[in-house]
Each structure stands twice: as structure tokens, then as C-alpha cells.
Amino acid sequence: MSDAEQTQGTTGRLLAGRYRLGDVLGRGGMGTVWRATDETLGRVVAVKELRFPANIDEDEKRRLITRTLREAKAIARIRSAGAVTVYDVVHEDDRPWIVMELIEGRSLADVIREDGPLKWRRAAEVGLAVLDVLRAAHLQGILHRDVKPSNVLIADDGRVVLTDFGIAQVEGDPSVTSTGMLVGAPSYISPERARGQKPGPPADLWSLGGLLYAAVEGAPPYDKGSAIATLTAVMTEPLGPPKNAGPLEGVMYGLLAKDPQKRLDEAGARALLTEAVNAPDERPARPARTPAPDTTQAIAVPKGLAGPAKADRPAREKTPRKPAPLPRERTATGTDGETSGSAFRPLRDATPSGSAAAARAEAEPVGGGYTETLVRMRPPVQKRVLLAVVAVVVLAVIGTVIALVVNSGDSDNGSLGHTGSGRPAVVAVSVPGPASS
Numbered sequence: 001m002s003d004a005e006q007t008q009g010t011t012g013r014l015l016a017g018r019y020r021l022g023d024v025l026g027r028g029g030m031g032t033v034w035r036a037t038d039e040t041l042g043r044v045v046a047v048k049e050l051r052f053p054a055n056i057d058e059d060e061k062r063r064l065i066t067r068t069l070r071e072a073k074a075i076a077r078i079r080s081a082g083a084v085t086v087y088d089v090v091h092e093d094d095r096p097w098i099v100m101e102l103i104e105g106r107s108l109a110d111v112i113r114e115d116g117p118l119k120w121r122r123a124a125e126v127g128l129a130v131l132d133v134l135r136a137a138h139l140q141g142i143l144h145r146d147v148k149p150s151n152v153l154i155a156d157d158g159r160v161v162l163t164d165f166g167i168a169q170v171e172g173d174p175s176v177t178s179t180g181m182l183v184g185a186p187s188y189i190s191p192e193r194a195r196g197q198k199p200g201p202p203a204d205l206w207s208l209g210g211l212l213y214a215a216v217e218g219a220p221p222y223d224k225g226s227a228i229a230t231l232t233a234v235m236t237e238p239l240g241p242p243k244n245a246g247p248l249e250g251v252m253y254g255l256l257a258k259d260p261q262k263r264l265d266e267a268g269a270r271a272l273l274t275e276a277v278n279a280p281d282e283r284p285a286r287p288a289r290t291p292a293p294d295t296t297q298a299i300a301v302p303k304g305l306a307g308p309a310k311a312d313r314p315a316r317e318k319t320p321r322k323p324a325p326l327p328r329e330r331t332a333t334g335t336d337g338e339t340s341g342s343a344f345r346p347l348r349d350a351t352p353s354g355s356a357a358a359a360r361a362e363a364e365p366v367g368g369g370y371t372e373t374l375v376r377m378r379p380p381v382q383k384r385v386l387l388a389v390v391a392v393v394v395l396a397v398i399g400t401v402i403a404l405v406v407n408s409g410d411s412d413n414g415s416l417g418h419t420g421s422g423r424p425a426v427v428a429v430s431v432p433g434p435a436s437s
Contacts, residue, residue, distance in 0.1 A: 009021050009049050009097075015036070015092055015097055016088075016097075018038060018039055018040050018090075019037070019038055019039070019045065019047055019090070019097075019099060020036055020039055021036050022037065023035045030053075030064065031048055031051050031068075032048075033046055033047070033048050033049075034046065034047045034048075034049060035102065038087075038099075044102050045087060045100065045101065045102050046099075046102040047098070047099050048068075048097065048098040048100065049095075049097055050097070052064065065095055065096060068095075068098065071164075072086050072089050072098045074137070074140075074165045075100075075165050078136045078140060080136040080137075081132070081159070082132050082133040082160055082161055082162055083136065083137075083161065084100050084101050084103065084161055085100065085101040086098060086099070086100050087100060087101065103153045103155050103159075103161050104156050105153050105154050105155040105156045106154055107149065107150050108150070108152040108153075108154055108211070109150040111154055117215065117216050118215045119216075120244065120245060120248045121276065121277060121279070123212055123215040123248060124212075124247075124248060124273045124274075124277045125160070125277055126152065126154070126211075126212075127215075127273050128270065128274065128277065130147065130160065130208055130211065131269060131270055133161075133162040134162070134201070134205070134208065135266050137165075137204075138204070138266075142165070143199060143203065143204055144162070144204050145184055145199065145207075146164060146184045146188075146207075147162070147188060147204055147211055148184075150185075151164040152211070186222075186230040187220035187221070187230055188206075188211065188220065189207070189231065189234060190203040190207065190234075190260070191235045191260075194231045194234050194235050200260065202260035202265075205255050205263060205265070205266065205269060206256060206260075208255055208269070209252055209254075209255025210222075212252055212255070213242060213256070216244045217242055217243065217244055217245075221240065221252075221256060239252070239253060246279070247272075248273075248276050250272055251272035254268060254272065255269060
């Protein structure tokens with residue numbers, strides 16, 4: 001074990017005469033994050049300790065030290081609520097220790113693993129927060145190059161923070177990455193980085209698309225089990241359709257475009273994420289089976305559902321009509337066939353075209369109701385008398401014809417028609433007088 005490893009931080013150790021180390025918050029291959037107390041200001045902070053692996057040479061140590069200092073400088077240059085604030089950098093044991101703001105919460109990777117995938121609205125909120133940090137970093141010429149769920153912290157108060165700028169590329173600074181070495185999580189490395197091309201801001205936006213995909217689906221879009229197979233899929237395979245993306249599907253496909261020239265930019269991603277945040281609930285509630293409210297409402301009645309026409313309504317009214325008729329209101333029919341009228345009688349005067357009600361469109365009589373209507377509709381008396389006279393004449397004609405037939409039969413037998421007394425037979429037809437009215 002090296003001398004540096006023997007002097008690594010321990011609980012209760014005081015750094016720079018000011019920062020008292022407490023519990024370990026997390027460990028990685030290159031460092032340990034401690035909870036610590038700033039005894040000068042009396043506040044709780046996070047201290048990131050750089051740890052050297054075993055059997056490391058001096059050149060690699062210097063490279064890691066440079067990388068750690070560059071991370072602190074990169075974070076300090078970013079002006080965003082979603083970036084961790086750097087308070088101090090102290091040197092002990094020939095290596096830097098970064099003193100930062102403590103974020104109480106869990107990483108997005110832990111949230112997905114413990115609670116399951118996020119709903120798309122919450123994922124969109126996380127995406128917007130990460131996008132804010134990336135925009136601020138890109139304006140300072142800083143590429144994060146390692147955007148992934150484990151580097152996003154979800155604070156207990158809901159704040160979203162992008163951490164770990166350890167492999168960030170700062171414009172103007174020489175690269176400290178070993179030649180031919182590709183650093184980052186394979187599932188979140190952009191195709192241009194996988195091909196060895198020089199990355200730009202679109203590379204971080206690709207990683208954001210992968211983060212959104214993992215947030216709602218529970219797994220990254222490309223994960224083949226090995227680094228080589230995953231990077232090959234990133235460069236060659238199309239994106240598998242997400243199942244739980246909802247309105248985030250468009251921004252996912254836009255950010256995960258393999259050609260950085262066709263990839264969604266920061267402004268486009270922001271617009272789509274904002275639309276997703278403001279979209280309706282992903283699980284709309286079923287209509288409640290409760291009585292309608294008794295507040296006054298103006299409701300548009302669909303065509304054809306206005307109720308039966310006047311001819312189809314019951315024709316008997318119990319209450320007598322008013323002494324004088326109300327003036328009928330004009331109706332105006334629009335091009336769609338709907339009838340508009342008074343606000344208080346919008347439908348009573350609507351007469352269906354071609355129906356029997358069209359014959360009764362005139363005003364009904366005032367006094368007497370339907371009884372007077374039926375009396376007015378009786379045939380005149382003169383008409384009935386005329387019918388009776390016509391019936392009598394017809395009967396007389398029929399009687400005359402019968403008499404002629406009988407007399408003709410008697411003549412053919414050579415004798416006159418006689419009654420029993422020897423008198424000629426007479427056919428008597430009684431013609432009734434005019435019927436009294």
C-alpha cells in the first residue's frame with residue numbers, strides 16, 4: 001500500500017484545520033465523498049477526496065490531480081441553480097480535496113432502481129433542470145461528457161442537480177485524457193464520441209436524451225451488456241420505440257439522432273420539454289358519476305338532440321291558454337340547419353322540414369283551446385243537406401228502374417201486371433222531404 005493510500009481520509013479527521021470529516025456519502029473508482037462540518041462557518045458540507053488506485057505511476061497521479069482541479073474550476077464557472085456550488089479546494093497528502101455544497105437526497109439512478117421509472121411529467125422536469133445546467137456550462141465552453149442518471153441528484157426538496165464534472169472538457173485547457181481512451185458510460189456516449197470524433201454541445205444533448213429514456217423506461221436505450229457491443233449499437237442501431245414516453249417521445253427521438261447536425265438543439269429540446277410539463281395528466285381521471293352541479297350554465301345542444309318537434313309532443317294541455325297570443329318570434333336557420341331564436345324559446349318554434357307539424361304552423365285559436373278547434377273543423381250544415389238530397393235522388397232512380405223491369409216482364413207474358421184485386425201494380429217510392437237541420 002502506498003504512502004498516499006495510508007494517509008487517506010478517516011472519520012473525524014480535520015482538513016486544513018477547518019473541515020471535520022464525518023460519514024462516507026459515496027465511493028467511486030477515483031474518489032470518496034464525505035459528509036463534513038465546516039467548523040469555521042458552522043455548516044455541513046460535502047468533501048470530495050481524490051483516491052489513487054494501487055500501483056499507479058507518478059504520471060497518472062499528476063493526471064488525476066489535474067483532472068480533479070479542473071473539475072473544481074469548471075463547476076465554479078457555471079452559474080446555474082442545478083449545479084453544485086464549490087466552496088473551497090484544499091491540498092493535503094499531496095492531492096486536492098474539493099469542498100462543495102451538500103445535497104441531501106438520492107441520485108436519479110437510485111430513484112429509478114428503488115422507486116421505479118418516473119412519470120413523464122416528472123422526467124420532463126428533470127430534463128429541463130439538467131438542460132439548464134448544460135446550457136450554462138456550454139456558454140462557458142465546458143462539456144460535461146458524462147451526463148447519466150447516477151450523476152443527477154434529486155434533493156429531498158425536489159431540486160435537481162447535475163454533478164461530477166470530473167471528465168469535463170474545458171475549452172482552452174489541454175486534454176488530460178489518455179490517448180485512445182474513451183471515458184464515460186457506454187450507454188450514454190454519443191455516436192460521434194464513439195467514433196473518435198471531436199465532440200461539441202450536441203454530444204451532451206445526446207446523453208440527455210439517453211437519460212430521459214432511462215428515466216421513463218427504467219433502462220438506457222442502448223445496453224448490450226458489454227462496452228463494445230453497446231458502443232456498436234449506439235453507432236449503428238435505430239432507437240427502440242419507448243413504451244412510457246408519452247409526450248416525451250418527440251424530444252427523445254430528436255436528441256438521440258445519430259447525426260449531430262440533425263440532432264435537436266437546446267432551444268428545440270427546451271420547447272418540447274416545456275410542452276410535456278404542461279401536457280394533460282398522463283392518466284386522465286374517468287368521468288365521475290355524480291349529479292350535475294346546480295349552477296347556471298350555458299350548454300350548447302347538439303344538432304338533432306333538441307327534443308321532439310311540436311307535432312310529436314303530447315297534444316293535450318291541462319292549463320288553458322292565455323287570453324291573447326304572444327307574437328311568434330322569428331327564427332333564423334343557419335347553413336348547418338340549426339335554428340336560433342329567443343333565448344327563452346330557442347326550440348319550440350323549430351318545425352322539422354317535411355313533417356306533419358308544417359300544416360299546423362299557423363297560430364292556434366285563442367279562446368276555447370282544442371274544443372273550439374274541433375268545432376270549427378266540422379262540415380257545414382248545407383253540405384250535409386246536399387248529400388241527403390243526392391242520396392234520395394239515387395234511390396228514386398233505382399226504384400224507377402226496378403219498376404220498368406217488372407212491367408217489361410209482365411208484357412212479355414201477354415198479360416198486364418195486376419194486384420190480387422185486379423188493379424194494376426204500382427211501385428210507390430217514398431221521397432223524404434228535406435231533413436231538418
